[in-house]
Amino acid sequence: MKATVGVRTDIGRARQRNEDAYLVRTPVFAVADGMGGHQGGEVASTLAVEALGELDLRADGVMEALVQSIREANGRVLERGEGDPALRGMGTTLTALVTDQDRAHLAHVGDSRAYLLRKGSLQQLTEDHTLVQRMVREGRLTPEEAERHPQRSVITRALGVEDEVPVDELTLPLLDGDRLLLCTDGLTGMVGEARIHEILGSEPDPQAVADRLVEEANGAGGEDNITAIVVFFEERNDAEPRPKDTGSPAPLAAGDGAAGTGAEPSPPRRHRWRRLVVWVAVLALLASGAFVGIRSYVNRQWYVGVSDGEVAIFNGVPTSVLGYELSSAREPTGIPADQAMQFEAWKGLDDGITAGTLVEARSIVKEIRSDLERAATETP
Numbered sequence: 001m002k003a004t005v006g007v008r009t010d011i012g013r014a015r016q017r018n019e020d021a022y023l024v025r026t027p028v029f030a031v032a033d034g035m036g037g038h039q040g041g042e043v044a045s046t047l048a049v050e051a052l053g054e055l056d057l058r059a060d061g062v063m064e065a066l067v068q069s070i071r072e073a074n075g076r077v078l079e080r081g082e083g084d085p086a087l088r089g090m091g092t093t094l095t096a097l098v099t100d101q102d103r104a105h106l107a108h109v110g111d112s113r114a115y116l117l118r119k120g121s122l123q124q125l126t127e128d129h130t131l132v133q134r135m136v137r138e139g140r141l142t143p144e145e146a147e148r149h150p151q152r153s154v155i156t157r158a159l160g161v162e163d164e165v166p167v168d169e170l171t172l173p174l175l176d177g178d179r180l181l182l183c184t185d186g187l188t189g190m191v192g193e194a195r196i197h198e199i200l201g202s203e204p205d206p207q208a209v210a211d212r213l214v215e216e217a218n219g220a221g222g223e224d225n226i227t228a229i230v231v232f233f234e235e236r237n238d239a240e241p242r243p244k245d246t247g248s249p250a251p252l253a254a255g256d257g258a259a260g261t262g263a264e265p266s267p268p269r270r271h272r273w274r275r276l277v278v279w280v281a282v283l284a285l286l287a288s289g290a291f292v293g294i295r296s297y298v299n300r301q302w303y304v305g306v307s308d309g310e311v312a313i314f315n316g317v318p319t320s321v322l323g324y325e326l327s328s329a330r331e332p333t334g335i336p337a338d339q340a341m342q343f344e345a346w347k348g349l350d351d352g353i354t355a356g357t358l359v360e361a362r363s364i365v366k367e368i369r370s371d372l373e374r375a376a377t378e379t380p
């Protein structure tokens with residue numbers, strides 16, 4: 001199968017840096033969307049695509065090699081973040097595609113996406129590892145509500161956070177005329193699926209598709225960095241047999257969506273009753289003398305709160321029992337808390353904004369940071 005490629009990345013209209021990175025080294029393609037303070041986001045996404053660039057294509061199993069190289073990328077981002085205080089807490093999404101004759105192998109972590117346009121219909125091949133997507137799966141939000149949800153960018157899985165990261169995998173046969181799109185959420189957050197479908201289907205050239213998608217996202221506000229890789233597949237002229245399978249591929253395995261802990265789904269944030277529930281749970285555990293239980297419950301909780309006037313990520317629950325604080329600040333962010341709390345969405349920082357996992361906590365910090373950046377660009 002012959003592949004022609006178009007790619008474009010753009011800082012967008014609101015951000016001060018482009019934290020997206022991509023790799024186009026046919027037959028390997030990837031997009032990565034980094035998060036973290038200082039240069040962290042850029043470093044994380046660049047490290048990830050660099051690791052992928054070293055993928056050994058002579059290996060027997062392409063998918064095994066691909067997943068292995070994503071594990072390698074995870075290790076590198078984690079190690080670099082742990083070794084440099086300025087980069088601490090960085091992470092990245094990664095959505096990667098490797099083509100192998102008449103097959104496409106996809107591997108995916110986070111909320112970047114892969115789409116397939118085949119015979120006029122568009123299908124999302126990846127599932128977002130986001131809080132709202134999990135809530136959709138649990139029937140607590142409709143897909144339409146999820147699209148507009150203020151915390152739609154909070155992700156539940158990323159590279160560079162824990163030693164082990166679950167990777168979604170999908171292999172599908174390629175057909176003549178297939179068009180694949182890899183993109184970061186700066187595109188999908190701004191441009192609806194119907195419009196993506198239209199643009200991907202109407203342009204004769206993949207570079208023109210990538211350019212138009214980015215222009216469209218900027219035209220809609222360009223609130224985030226935008227990256228799109230577009231690959232058109234065509235049967236080679238030499239008489240290769242056509243693949244017989246024309247069925248639609250199934251979406252990637254859903255998985256639990258939570259990184260590492262397998263903790264219970266996160267309830268909506270900023271609800272005071274949750275503190276009460278936590279209290280009751282803690283008291284119940286105390287009463288039963290289950291100290292080990294308390295420790296392990298508390299250690300699995302994360303929230304974003306205020307420490308010494310700055311936003312920080314805490315491990316534990318935002319309360320104390322009999323004078324014992326049940327949390328400790330783990331990651332400072334350098335963000336002045338009073339600035340963050342000017343935003344309606346972050347007023348709850350004083351009480352602590354609950355996150356299901358460390359990844360979610362970091363993702364919330366990323367949201368706070370981008371709200372502040374956006375405000376800074378809007379008020380010159």
Ligand code: CA
Binds near residue numbers: 033184185186224225
């Ligand atoms: Ca993004």
